Amino acid sequence: MSDEMKLESADGLLLQQMASLRDIIDNNSDWIWEVDTQGRYVFSSNKCIEFLGVPPEKVLGKTPFDFMPPDEAKRVGEQFAAIVERRAPFGGLLNRNIRPDGTEVILETSGVPLFDNEGNFRGYRGIDRNLTSLDQAPGQRLFQLETIYSNAPVGLCFIDLLMRYVTVNDAMANIIGLQPYEAIGRKVGVFLPGLSPLLNNALELAQRNETTPDREFSIPGKNQVFFVRIKAACDTQNQLNGLSVAMTDITSLKRMERALRESQEHYRNMVELNPQIPWTADPRGLLNDVSSRFQRITGMTRQDILADKWIQSMHIEDRRAAVQTWEHCLKTGAPLDIEVRFCHVDRGWNWMRIRAAASYASDGSIQRWYGTAEDVHERKLLELKLVKANRRLEIQARTDSLTKLPNRREFKKVLSHEYMRAKRNRTPLTVVMIDIDYFKHFNDHYGHLSGDACLRLVARTLRKSLKRSTDVVTRFGGEEFAAILPDTDLKGAWIVAQHIMESIEALGIKHSFSEFNRVTISQGIATYMPDQDPDIEDQSDIVSAADEALYLSKNNGRNQINAMPVSVRFNQL
DSSP states (O other): OOHHHHHHHHHHHHHHHHHHHHHHHHHSSSEEEEEOTTSOEEEEOTTHHHHHSSOGGGTTTOOGGGGSOHHHHHHHHHHHHHHHHHTOOEEEEEEEEEOTTSOEEEEEEEEEEEEOTTOOEEEEEEEEEEOSSTTSOHHHHHHHHHHHHHHOSSEEEEEOTTSBEEEEOHHHHHHHTSOHHHHTTSBHHHHOGGGHHHHHHHHHHHHTTOOOOOEEEEOTTSOOEEEEEEEEEEOTTOOEEEEEEEEEEOHHHHHHHHHHHHHHHHHHHHHHHSSEEEEEEOTTSOEEEEOHHHHHHHOOOHHHHHTTGGGGGBOHHHHHHHHHHHHHHHHHOOOEEEEEEEEETTTEEEEEEEEEEEEEOTTSOEEEEEEEEEEOHHHHHHHHHHHHHHHHHHHHHHBOTTTOSBOHHHHHHHHHHHHHHHHHHTOOEEEEEEEETTHHHHHHHHOHHHHHHHHHHHHHHHHHHOOSTTOEEEEEETTEEEEEEETOOHHHHHHHHHHHHHHHHHHOOBOTTSTTSBOOEEEEEEEEOTTTOTTOOOTHHHHHHHHHHHHHHHHTTSSOEEEOOOOOOSOOO
16 A cells, blocks of 8 residues: 555544544533633534523633523622632532423532643633433433443543553553453553653652643653543542543554655755745735755845845845846735845855746735745856947947047947938038048158057047037048047037147157158038038938048148038948
C-alpha cells in the first residue's frame, strides 16, 4: 500500500472514530456539555432539546443559570462559584430549570475542570441527568454510564495512589493487551513501564495543587503514539485518591504530520534551490511571508522584512519609482515587474527583478499577492555594459575620432533639423564653411603628427569661439570644418566668423609654407532667410552657397571671409 493510500486510510479511520464518538454523545441518555471560564456553554449535545426544550444553538453562549428561576440561579450560582474557585471536579449538583413551555425539569449536574497545555484553567466539561421522572433507578443510570465508559473509543482508566488499575475500559485494555477484568488491581508499570514516570510526576504535581501537562507517549516495540491526559481525582473531602488517565491513539495524525513536514521540507528545498525567491503579501501590499534566502541576501531579519523595512534596503535612486509602481499595481491589480537594487551583505548593491501577480477572491477582490525576487545582477551588469558600449558606438558613429567634433554625418542630421525649424518658425539659418589655409604644405613639411595636433588645436578653438549652446561646429572633412548657426542672420554670422578668424590667428601656430607665416583660415558664409528665399526646398542649397563662398575666399588670396546668397542649385549635400 502506498504512503498516500495509508494516509487516506488513517484519515478515514480517524473520521470514523470522530463520527462514532459524536453518535455516542448525541445518542447518550444524558446531556453532555462544556462551559468556558465564565460559565458560558461552548459545547452542547443534542440532548438539551429533550432536557431544556431548546436546540444546542440556543444554548451556546448562555450559562446554566439562564435556564433557572432567579432564586434557583442564585443558589446554584453560589455553589458553582465555590467549585470553580477550587478548580475541583463535582457531582450530584441538583438544580431546577424552566423549559420554554413553562414546565419544570430537575437535573443532576456533574463536571470536571479543563486546563490547557500551559496548565491554564479553561472551563468545565460535564453531564446532566434528568431526574424529573424517577422511573429509572440509580443502578440503571450507573449501568448506562458504565456502558458509555466501556465503549468510548479513547483509552480510559482510573489509577489509585499505589499505581494500580481501579477501572479500565475496553479501549485501554486493548492498549495494554489484556481483558479489562485482567488489569484491575495490577500495577501500571507491569504493562506500560514508560507510563509510570509520568504518573509519579502527576501525583507530585497534584499534591502541590498543580496541573499535569498533556504528553505524547509511545509504547516500546509498537509503532503507536498516544496523546495522554492525566487528571488528579479527589474525594468529597477534596483529598487526592487517584488519577484519571485518557489515552488517545494519534498514530495516524503523527503520520500525517510527518508526511506534511516531509512535504513542506521537500517544498522548502525546492524553493531554496530555485533561483527565484518566493514571497507573498496581503491585499494592502504588506509582506506576510518571504524565503529565508532573501534574509541572507539582505542581512535583514524576518521581522524587519515583514515590517516593510525591506523598502529602506532598496537603492535610493530606485526606491521612489519602485514604490509608485507597486502602489499602482495594488490599486489596479496589474502585475508587478520591476528591477531594483538591494543592499547585498557581500556584494554591495545587487540588482534583483521583483515580480508579482494578484490572487482574486470569488467576489473579485484581491485576497493575496504571490511574487518572486530573482537575482539578475550579472545579467543587469552585462546589459548596462552593452548600453554603454552601444552609447560609445553611437557617439563614435557621429563624432570625429581625431578632433572629437561632430562628424559630417552628424552635420547633415543637425542641419536637417535646424532647416525644418527655421522654415517652420520663419527664422534665419546660417552655415559657415571653414578651411585651414595651405594645410597640405603644413602636413608635408611638419609631418602628420604635427598636422593632427594642428587639427585638434583648431577644432578646440572653433568650439570655444561659438558662444551659444545652439551653435554647432563639425569636422566636414580633411582640413575643412562647418559651423551651423541657428537664428543668425548674415550680419550676426559675419561677426561670428570674424571672431573665429581672430581666434585662430591668435593661436600663432607657425607655418613657414604660408604667405602669412602662421596658420590661418578661410571662411564662406551662406544665410537662409525663409521669407526671402521661398524657393529653397533643400538644405543642401545652403551648404552649396557656403561652399562657393569658401572657394571665393581661397581664390581671392585666403585668410578672409566671403558670403554667398542662397539659391536653388542642382548639386546635393
